Amino acid sequence: MEPTVSFFSGFTPNDLLFLGEAALRTLWISVLSISIGTVLGVAFGWILFEGKWAAALTIAPVLDIFRSVPLIIQLVLFYNFAPIIGLNFGPFASGVVILTVYTAALVANVARGGIEAVDTPMRRAARSLGMSYWQDLRHVVLPIGGRAVFPAWVGVALGVMKDSALVSVLGYVELLKASQILMTRTQEPFLILSIAGAFYFALSYPISRYAAFLEKRWIQ
Amino acid sequence: MIQIRDLHKYFGKLHVLKGIDLDVDKGEVLSVIGASGSGKSTLLYCINGLEPIQQGAVEVDGTDVHAKSTDINKLRQKLGMVFQQWNSFPHLTALENVALAPKLVKGKTKAEAREIAAKQLAHVGLGEKVDVYPSALSGGQQQRLAIARALAMEPEYMLFDEATSALDPELVGEVLETMRMLAEEGMTMICVTHEMGFARDVSDRVAYFHQGVMEEIGPPAQIFGDAQSEHTQKFLANVR
Numbered sequence: 001m002e003p004t005v006s007f008f009s010g011f012t013p014n015d016l017l018f019l020g021e022a023a024l025r026t027l028w029i030s031v032l033s034i035s036i037g038t039v040l041g042v043a044f045g046w047i048l049f050e051g052k053w054a055a056a057l058t059i060a061p062v063l064d065i066f067r068s069v070p071l072i073i074q075l076v077l078f079y080n081f082a083p084i085i086g087l088n089f090g091p092f093a094s095g096v097v098i099l100t101v102y103t104a105a106l107v108a109n110v111a112r113g114g115i116e117a118v119d120t121p122m123r124r125a126a127r128s129l130g131m132s133y134w135q136d137l138r139h140v141v142l143p144i145g146g147r148a149v150f151p152a153w154v155g156v157a158l159g160v161m162k163d164s165a166l167v168s169v170l171g172y173v174e175l176l177k178a179s180q181i182l183m184t185r186t187q188e189p190f191l192i193l194s195i196a197g198a199f200y201f202a203l204s205y206p207i208s209r210y211a212a213f214l215e216k217r218w219i220q
Numbered sequence: 221m222i223q224i225r226d227l228h229k230y231f232g233k234l235h236v237l238k239g240i241d242l243d244v245d246k247g248e249v250l251s252v253i254g255a256s257g258s259g260k261s262t263l264l265y266c267i268n269g270l271e272p273i274q275q276g277a278v279e280v281d282g283t284d285v286h287a288k289s290t291d292i293n294k295l296r297q298k299l300g301m302v303f304q305q306w307n308s309f310p311h312l313t314a315l316e317n318v319a320l321a322p323k324l325v326k327g328k329t330k331a332e333a334r335e336i337a338a339k340q341l342a343h344v345g346l347g348e349k350v351d352v353y354p355s356a357l358s359g360g361q362q363q364r365l366a367i368a369r370a371l372a373m374e375p376e377y378m379l380f381d382e383a384t385s386a387l388d389p390e391l392v393g394e395v396l397e398t399m400r401m402l403a404e405e406g407m408t409m410i411c412v413t414h415e416m417g418f419a420r421d422v423s424d425r426v427a428y429f430h431q432g433v434m435e436e437i438g439p440p441a442q443i444f445g446d447a448q449s450e451h452t453q454k455f456l457a458n459v460r
Contacts (some may be wrong), residue, residue, distance in 0.1 A: 124270050125307035125366070129321035129373055130297040139324060143311045218311070 011186045016195070022178030023199040029174060030161040030203075033096050037103025037160070038153070044104055045111025046137075059108075066105035072166045074098050079170050095167035099160060106156045113152070114145030147218050154211040158204050175199055221245055221281060222267060222377065222410075228275035229262055236262050238432040239276070244410060246376070249403045251419035251440075252412045254429035255455060260412045261304075263429075264379045267410070268299040280377070297325060300370030304382040306362040308354035314341060314365055315350040318372045325373065333372075340368040344398050360391030364398050371402075378402060380411040416459055420444050428452045 044063060048055050066074065079094040089097065118141045126136040168177035179196040183189045222244040229237035237259045244250050252260040265271035267278055269285045269292045278285040283295055309317050318337035322328045328336065341347055344364040354362055363383060370378065380399065384392045396418050403409060403422050413419055419426050420440045427437040430451045436443060447453045 121303055121305045122307045122309075124265075125301075125303055126309075127270065127293075128268055128296060128299070128301040128303075129369065130293045130325040131321060132293050135324050139320060140309060144309070147311065 008185060008187050011182070011188055011191060015182050015186070015192075018182065019175065019178055019192075019195055019199060022173055022175045023203065025173065026161070026164055026175040026200075027203055029092065029095055029099065029167060029172070030157075030164045033099035033164070034103055034157050034160055036096075037100040038107050038157075040100065040104035041107025042111045044108035045113075045115065048108060048112045049115045063105040063108050066101050067109075071098070071102055071163050072169060074102065075166055075170060091167065091170035091172035094170055095164070095172055099164055099167070102163075103156065103160050106160075107153065110149050110152045110156060111145075114149035115141055116145075117148035118145045147215075150211065151215065154208065158207060161203060162200060222408075223279040224263075224267070224276070225279075226276035227263075227266060227273055227278060229259070229266055229271065230274050236432050237266070237273075240434050242427070242434065242437070244377075244408065246408050247406050248425065249407075249409045249411070249423045251423040251426045252410065252429060253414070253416070253419055253426060253455070257431075258429040259432040260429045261381050264301065264381050264410065264412060267379060268296055268301055270301075293325065297373050298376045299379060300373060300375035300377065301379040302363070302366050302370055302381065302383045304386050306359070306366040306386075308357070308362045308365055308369075310354055313351050313353055314346060314357070317354065317365060318369045321369065322372050336372050337368070340372045341365070343371065344368045345394075358391060359387045360394045363387065363391075363395045367395075367398055367402075377408045377410070380409065380413065382412050382414065384413070384415060414459070416444075416456075428455065430455070 044059060047059055051059070075094065075098050078098050079089070079091065082089060082094070122144070123136055123140065126140040127133075131139070164174060165176035167174060168180065171177070173181070175196055179192050182192045186192065222242075224240050224242040227237050227240040228235070240263065252263065254260050262271060266273050267280070267285065269290075273286055280295060280298060283290055285292070285295060309320065312320060315334060315337045318340055319330075319333035322336050323330060323333040338347075338350060341350055344367050346361060346364055346368065349357060349361065349365075354365065357365065367383075383399065384395050387395065392415070396415060399409070399411065399418070400422055411418070411423070423440055425437055426440050426443040428435050428443060428447070428449065428451070430449075435449045436447060436452045443452065444456065447456060
C-alpha cells in the first residue's frame with residue numbers, strides 16, 4: 001500500500017533554533033525602536049514641558065494620535081500607504097518606524113512627568129550656583145526626574161517589546177510570525193505558543209529584574 | 221557692593237516691591253525682617269536674577285544683574301544663595317552635592333572639586349558626613365550642606381532666604397551658628413529672617429519691610445530699641 005503523503009511534520013530541535021533566531025529579531029527590532037523612540041520621546045517631553053500652549057496646539061495632538069490609534073492599524077496603514085509618498089520601506093523598516101514613533105509618543109508624557117517631578121525650588125538652587133539652563137537640565141533634572149519616572153519608562157519599554165509581535169502582520173519573521181509558521185507545519189499550537197511565550201518571558205524578565213534592582217539601589 | 225535703585229517687581233498685577241533703594245557694602249551683614257508677603261524674599265530673588273524685575277536696577281559690583289548683556293551664570297558665582305527648603309540633590313552624596321557646581325561651572329577637575337567640597341563640608345561641621353546621601357541627614361545638616369554647596373563657589377556675597385524657617389526648632393541653632401561663623405569671617409550677607417535674636421546680635425543693619433516698601437533701616441539698636449515707623453513697632457511687638 002502506498003504511504004499517505006503528509007503535509008505536516010513534527011516539531012524538531014531545528015525548529016527551536018528557528019524560534020531562537022526569531023526571538024533575536026524581536027529583541028533587535030525592540031531595542032532599536034525603544035532606544036530611538038526614547039531619545040525622541042525625551043525631546044518631545046521637554047518640548048511639551050517648555051512649549052506650554054504652543055506645544056499643546058502642535059505636537060501634543062500628533063502624539064495623541066499615535067498613542068490612541070491601535071498599533072496594528074498604524075503598521076498596516078504605514079506599510080501600505082507610505083509608498084504612495086515615495087517611502088518604500090520593507091516590513092522591518094516599517095516596523096521600526098512605527099514602533100519608534102509609538103514609543104516616542106508614550107515616552108513623551110513620561111518624560112514630561114519626569115521634568116515636572118523636579119520642583120522649581122530645586123532648579124532654582126541649581127541655577128543659583130551658576131549652572132546654566134542646560135547644566136541644570138542635564139545634571140539635576142535628568143537624574144532626579146529620570147529616577148522618578150523610571151518605573152513608568154520600564155513599563156513602556158516592556159509593552160513595546162511585546163507589541164512588536166504586531167509587526168508579524170507585515171510579514172517580518174519575528175517571534176510570533178515564526179510561531180505561526182511552525183504551527184501551520186506541525187499542528188502543535190499548544191507546544192509552540194508555550195515555547196514562544198517562554199521566549200518573550202525570557203526577554204522581559206531580566207529587564208524587569210534589573211529595573212527592580214536599580215530602583216532598590218537608588219532608594220539607598 | 222550691591223546697589224539697588226528704585227526696584228519695582230510685579231507678579232502679574234500684584235505689586236510686590238514698590239521702589240526699593242538699598243546699598244549693601246562689602247563685609248556688611250544686613251538682616252531683612254517683616255511679615256510674610258512683605259516682599260523680602262522676592263528682593264533676594266531679584267538680586268541674583270532668579271526673578272526678572274519690571275523697573276529700576278540692581279547692580280552687583282557695578283554689573284547690572286538684569287541687563288541682557290550680563291552673563292548671569294557668571295555673576296551668580298559671586299552670589300551664594302541658601303533657600304528655605306534646602307534642596308539637596310538627592311541622587312548625590314554630600315561631597316558630590318558640594319563638588320558638582322565647582323566642577324561644572326568653574327571647570328575644576330574632579331580631584332580639585334572634591335578637595336574644595338571636603339574643605340567646605342568640614343567648614344560647616346559636616347566633615348564626618350562626606351559619603352552620606354542627603355536622605356540620611358537631618359534638616360539642619362542638609363541646610364548646612366546647602367551652605368557648604370554655596371560656599372564652594374567662593375561667593376563674595378551670601379543671600380539667606382529664611383534659612384531656618386523650615387527647620388524643627390531644635391535644629392535651628394546649628395544653622396544659625398554656621399551663619400554667625402560666616403559673619404565673623406567677614407562674609408557679606410543679606411539674611412531674610414524671622415530670627416530676631418540673630419538679626420539683633422549679628423547684623424550691622426536691620427531693614428524692616430512692610431507690603432513691598434522698605435519702611436525702616438538702621439542699626440539693630442535703633443530698629444529694636446527706637447523704631448520710628450508705627451508698622452515696625454507693631455511688628456516687633458507681635459513677634460516678641
